[in-house]
């Protein structure tokens with residue numbers, strides 16, 4: 001039986017790269033995203049690998065949208081084996097004391113509440129069906145402190161706690177939960193962030209021992225490893241993939 005992966009933020013960047021890579025392994029894919037046009041385009045590309053794929057429009061910060069994408073997935077595929085809890089935004093950057101409180105709410109709503117709601121409903125399905133694997137997208141800013149991204153960093157550190165504590169409660173029920181902590185990676189999110197904050201790009205690239213940004217495809221390889229049975233005893237880890245940035 002083919003496995004089924006739900007990928008939030010699957011319309012673009014790291015999420016889309018992981019979807020395409022998992023499809024190469026014969027995994028059926030559910031792309032969850034707010035961006036309907038890009039989500040449908042991603043599904044067409046995924047299907048070229050001969051798997052079944054569907055797009056479900058959802059704003060992950062809305063709990064009713066999250067419940068709906070989980071219910072629709074179970075209706076279509078019967079179960080969820082892999083959950084890439086990946087949708088996120090960086091915010092506009094700049095210093096914390098200049099940040100509007102509405103922006104704090106937005107980042108926390110998508111990056112943290114969206115991830116918690118997702119796990120709440122997806123893990124319920126997984127535990128009832130005998131287990132599954134979850135990968136939460138943290139960040140290099142989720143394992144170290146960095147300026148100009150205080151709220152983002154707070155949410156990404158929180159995903160480390162989510163990862164470890166879920167393992168403490170549900171590893172016995174067959175759940176494997178890991179987090180990835182990518183450094184700056186060439187995606188739409190990072191391009192827009194560096195356009196708004198050009199000095200951050202110089203600082204980041206200069207501080208990466210490999211002297212380049214990561215690619216979504218490199219991150220997708222790690223995600224695929226964590227989902228496959230090759231990683232069957234990897235649990236509660238936070239794996240950095242950042243060219244040595246936080247080394």
Ligand code: NAI
Pocket residue numbers: 008009010011012013014015032033034035038058059060061086087088089090110137138139140181182183184185186187188189190
């Ligand atoms: P991206 O902007 O290419 O992809 C993010 C996707 O999430 C987009 O398709 C967007 O439409 C979707 N999204 C945004 N808000 C949403 C919402 N409320 N509901 C549903 N979908 C929503 O960005 P990227 O870089 O691929 O980001 C993916 C994850 O990787 C994020 O959690 C980000 O924080 C994380 N990350 C990215 C790094 C980078 O340098 N690109 C570094 C470390 C972590």
